Amino acid sequence: DGGITQSPKYLFRKEGQNVTLSCEQNLNHDAMYWYRQDPGQGLRLIYYSQIVNDFQKGDIAEGYSVSREKKESFPLTVTSAQKNPTAFYLCASSIEGQGIYNSPLHFGNGTRLTVT
């Protein structure tokens, strides 16, 4: 089955440590996204990538970094500069051919990061 795999499901880190969240898709989608979900705030866009080796900042990119070396993979690094990193992180992808702006997003099952 095609889909998006995020790993790990739960992640615990000490404050001051960088941590990388994995996102892999086998849907052959060109566009990939990272969202952060906090209770009562909906989803906020961290970074997105429309094509390999290219990515753009979203609304809350500070303290995060990404790479897009392969079409299938879009890892997110939460750096020590992110002041409130504890959250549920969701990766998504969409079909570029239909236009990344009105085709539905396909989501992974998320990674819950806890930083203490």
Next chain:
Amino acid sequence: AQSVAQPEDQVNVAEGNPLTVKCTYSVSGNPYLFWYVQYPNRGLQFLLKYITGDNLVKGSYGFEAEFNKSQTSFHLKKPSALVSDSALYFCAVQGSSASKIIFGSGTRLSIRP
């Protein structure tokens, strides 16, 4: 600037009754509108979308949504609720083909047996 509002944090409905989850939006130009559902500790699943055409859009699991341009609303509806419909529902809007998708804050739907 585009925005989307879900005015109800929680909606409670008895099983078998009709349900409505409200969504209003603000965009310049024609909107692209979406509904997603999220079950606990899972990602969001696409339910339906409005791009153009008929104002009543039918989607997955018996859900439908009605686009109302004059009221700038896109309410999610289902004629007969199931306990399994209990989840968190998100409305999303995109103002044009060149703008990002904006999500509402979510509405928790609870269906009691």
